[in-house]
Amino acid sequence: MTVSEPTVPVSIAxxxxxxxxxxxxxxxxxxxAARRFAALAAADQLPVRVRCTLHGSLALTGRGHATDTAVLLGLAGWEPETIDPDAVPAIVAGIRESGRLPLDGATEIAFDEARDLVLDPSFLADHPNGMVFEAVFADGDRLTRRYASIGGGAIVEAGAPARQTNVSLRHDFASAAELLALGKDRSLTIAEIVRANEEAWRPAAETDALLDRVHQAMSACIDRGLTQDGVLPGGLGVRRRARALHDRLNARGGPIEPADVFEWVSLWALAVNEENAAGGRVVTAPTNGAAGVIPAVLRYYTTFVPGADAAGVRRFLYTAAAIGLLYKKRASISAAEMGCQGEVGVACSMAAAGLAAVLGASNMQVENAAEIGMEHNLGLTCxxxxxxxxxxxxxxxxxxxVKAINAAYLALRGDGAHIVSLDAVIETMRQTGVDMQSRYKETSQGGLAVNVVEC
Ligand code: SF4
Known part of the structure; x- marks a missing residue:
């Protein structure tokens, strides 16, 4: 099993x-992973039992991150893209109360959660987010698969054949330096480079439409978050704040003062992450924990930047994606490997680049914005x-x-020349992540997790 797949082209999809x-x-x-295993296990004959063991970080923070319910849903054939978040509690309660699980959405088998869903804090050697699934058949045969959740919702199966690698990108790049050189040689913006590369998977118009759906989902998430109230699930007693803050900002009336801008941006991020914490519909950007950064900065663009339009939103997302792909290729976006620098830090870097691009930055200024966005998140623990x-x-x-917006404007005020390159900062993040003790990497065994008394 590999931690990541650096040689395999990755689509923005x-x-x-x-x-x-x-x-x-x-x-x-x-x-x-559970959905994939369920389909495999139910393909020929129905097993009499399935079992999942969650290892390492998945076990240590699995209950709080709803990993247990996610496995139940996946085994029952549900997919994160299409499931109705509002239906989740009833589906999970049905499985738990009946002790029966419709494997892959079809025939029910007995499922005793205490026995068949195991949280084992020991780490598998190949990745901190390891899972082992096993199916037992009536004749005694067993089927076992091992997966790793490598960040951003992507999974890798141990021992599986390498993914298709014959995808040929029109403007392939493996580093920010190569990206800048491509742009210079071919007189292309970073957004144009990524858009052209995506034609390896689908026509450009379809990628535009995909990004429009992504933007719609981000906007819908903000808007829903602004209307919700109450206490978030999980037992910490954290109250949602977005709705009350929204009401207060609206009640002020009159023109928006400069200082209000930061409150609006924070509000939009709060709205998304409160929805995320409540198990709502969100866009991984590039992860769920960091899902609020890019939507909030995009909403800043569409609300406060004169001339903002749909083409600009796409340009923002294509540019942000180029930066996200670099982090995926050269490091990781998994907090279990990198800490929060790999989540909120990467989202900040992506958003800074996207905003800089739609504010008219050159490719060098975009690269500078992305670099600033990460440089001041280095060492951020999870x-x-x-x-x-x-x-x-x-x-x-x-x-x-807020940091992403500042990074974009800082970069725009320069000429693009700077000392620390984006490649250097990505490598620094990677090395820092490797050196970071495991207790600060999504295990809830260090930092605030042990210094805040839970009520
Ligand atoms: S601290 Fe950061 S990386 Fe960790 S769960 Fe929260 S958002 Fe994700």
């Missing part, structure tokens, strides 16, 4: 996926209190969004 909260690596990824994607995650997205 894998970077921006529409799923459910609260976590891409701990909810969406395990749900996909220490969610109670294993829930709430504290510090929700507020952290507001900080990521």
């Amino acid at each position: 894998e970077l921006f996926t529409i799923g459910i909260g609260p976590s891409s690596s701990h909810t969406v990824g395990p749900m996909r 220490d969610p209190v109670g294993g829930l994607v709430q504290i510090p995650c929700i507020e952290r997205n507001t900080m990521g969004a």
Whole structure:
């Protein structure tokens, strides 16, 4: 099993996926793995039993990140892209109360959660987010598969043949330096490079439409989050704040003051991450824990930047995607490997680049914005209190969004020349992630997670 697949071209369709909260690596990824295993196990004869063992970070923060319910849903044939988040509690309650699970959405088998869903805090050697699925058949045969959730909802199966590698990109790049050189040699913006590359998977108009759906889903998530109230699930007692803040900002009336802008941006990030914490519909961008940064900065663009339009939104997302792909290729976006620098830090870097692009930045300024966005998130640990994607995650997205806007304007005020390159900062993030103790990498065994007393 590989931790990531650096030589395999990655489409932006894998970077921006529409799923459910609260976590891409701990909810969406395990749900996909369980769904895939269920289809395999039920393909010929029906097993008499299936069992899932969650290892490492998935076990340590699995309950708070809803990994257990995600596995139940996946085994029952549900997919994160299409399931109705509002239907989840009833589906899960049905399985738990009956002790029966419709494997792959079809025939029911007995499922004793205490016996068949095991949380084992030991780490598998190949990845901190490991899962082992086993099916037992009536004749005693067994089927076993091992998966890793490698970040952003992506999964890798141990021992599976390598994914298709004959995808030929029109403007292939493996580093920010190569990306800049391509842009210079071929007189292309970063957005144009990514859009052309995506034609390896689908016509350009379809990719535009995909990004339009991504933007719609992000906007819908903000708007829903602004209308919800109450206490978030999980037992920490965290109250939703977005609705009350929205009401207060609206009640002020009159023109928006400069200082209000940051409150609006923070509000939009809060709205998304409260929806995520509640298990709502969100876009991984590039992960669920960091899902609020890019939507909040995009809403800043569409609300406060004169001339903002749909083409600009796409340009923002194509540019942000180029940066996200670099992090996926050269490091990781998994908090279990990189800490929060790999989640909120990467989202900040992507959003800074996207905003810079639509504000008229050159490719060098875009690269500079992305670099600034990460440079000041280096070392950011992942220490969610109670294993829930709430504290510090929700507020952290507001900080990521504000920082991204600042990074974009800082870069725009320069000429693109700068000392620390994006490649250097990505490598620094990778090395810092490797050196970071495991307790700060999505295990809830260090940091705020052990210094905040749960009520
Ligand atoms: S601290 Fe950061 S990386 Fe960790 S769960 Fe929260 S948002 Fe994700």
